[in-house]
Amino acid sequence: MSLKEGLEQLLSVQEVDLQLKSLEEAKSKYPEEISRRQADIARAESSLKLLTDRQEDLERKRRHLERDLDASREQLKKLEARFSEVKTNKEYDALQLEVEACKGKMSEHEGQILEIIESSESISEQVALEKQDYEELRQEQQGRVDELQAKLDALQGEVDGVQARRKAAIQGIDILLLRSYENAKGGRGLTVAPVRKGSCGACYRQLPAQMKTIVRRSKEVMICESCGAIMAWDVESS
Ligand SMILES: [Zn+2]
Numbered sequence: 204m205s206l207k208e209g210l211e212q213l214l215s216v217q218e219v220d221l222q223l224k225s226l227e228e229a230k231s232k233y234p235e236e237i238s239r240r241q242a243d244i245a246r247a248e249s250s251l252k253l254l255t256d257r258q259e260d261l262e263r264k265r266r267h268l269e270r271d272l273d274a275s276r277e278q279l280k281k282l283e284a285r286f287s288e289v290k291t292n293k294e295y296d297a298l299q300l301e302v303e304a305c306k307g308k309m310s311e312h313e314g315q316i317l318e319i320i321e322s323s324e325s326i327s328e329q330v331a332l333e334k335q336d337y338e339e340l341r342q343e344q345q346g347r348v349d350e351l352q353a354k355l356d357a358l359q360g361e362v363d364g365v366q367a368r369r370k371a372a373i374q375g376i377d378i379l380l381l382r383s384y385e386n387a388k389g390g391r392g393l394t395v396a397p398v399r400k401g402s403c404g405a406c407y408r409q410l411p412a413q414m415k416t417i418v419r420r421s422k423e424v425m426i427c428e429s430c431g432a433i434m435a436w437d438v439e440s441s
Contacts, residue, residue, distance in 0.1 A: 207421035209380045210435035212372070213395045216384065219369045221392070226362050233355045240344040240351075247337045254333055258326045265319045268312050275309045383424055389432020396432035398440040406430035 204212075282302050289295045373381060387394045390406030397404040398418055408429040410418065418425050418434045425434040 204375060204377065205421070206377075206380070206424070207436065209377050210395065210421060210433070211437050212376050213380065213384050213433070214397060214435055214437060216369065216372045216376070216381075217393065217395050219365060219372050220394075223362065223365050223369065224392070226358055226365060230355060230358045230362070233351050233358075237348050237351050237355075240348050244341050244344050247340050251330070251333050251337045254326065254330050258323065258330055261319050261323050261326065265316055265323070268316050268319070272309060272312045272316070275305055275312065279305045279309070380424065383433060387426065387431060387433050389427060390430035393432055395435050396427060396430075397435050397437045403427040403430060403432060403434065405432035410434070 285298055384394055389396055393405040401415055402409050406429050419436050421436050
């Protein structure tokens with residue numbers, strides 16, 4: 204393959220690469236938005252969990268207090284049964300003190316249980332509201348995430364297709380020429396620029412007459428002095 208043919212082939216490789224680049228750019232916007240929306244869902248979920256954890260915690264405390272209260276009730280029964288066996292005033296007073304202490308503990312527990320029931324009720328209302336909000340937010344955000352993911356997948360499909368075309372397009376190109384193409388950087392994002400009306404197709408700078416001649420002959424790789432693009436003389440160049 205002549206250098207001239209190689210340069211023409213590079214122009215088609217570049218066409219494919221520009222398509223790839225714009226697809227990759229389109230793809231790059233999606234992941235950030237997807238993770239932002241997923242983070243929104245996770246945030247709402249953890250705030251709801253904080254609330255339900257508190258609710259469960261209160262339930263556990265209440266069950267514990269109720270068990271204590273049952274035990275105290277049993278104890279009180281036993282204490283009261285002992286009154287019939289009391290023989291002295293001293294014994295009576297001591298027993299009376301025990302009964303008072305037990306009753307005091309019971310009313311303390313009852314008070315705590317009532318407090319818990321009140322807070323439980325208000326938390327339950329809050330949980331119900333937040334669950335509804337969370338469900339709405341989750342559905343909305345997840346719907347959008349699915350949409351974005353589908354778009355991303357479709358773009359990836361296109362990328363795969365274009366990449367296959369690139370593979371075919373570079374077939375047979377001289378490896379050194381391909382390497383120069385991969386390392387070069389020209390104006391307007393072009394790496395290889397066709398010469399049009401005597402100007403570099405990337406930066407539009409007029410080529411010196413002598414350089415124009417060399418490019419037309421296509422015997423060596425010429426780089427635009429102004430923008431660094433590889434100069435290619437193709438069918439439309441004149
Ligand atoms: Zn140029």
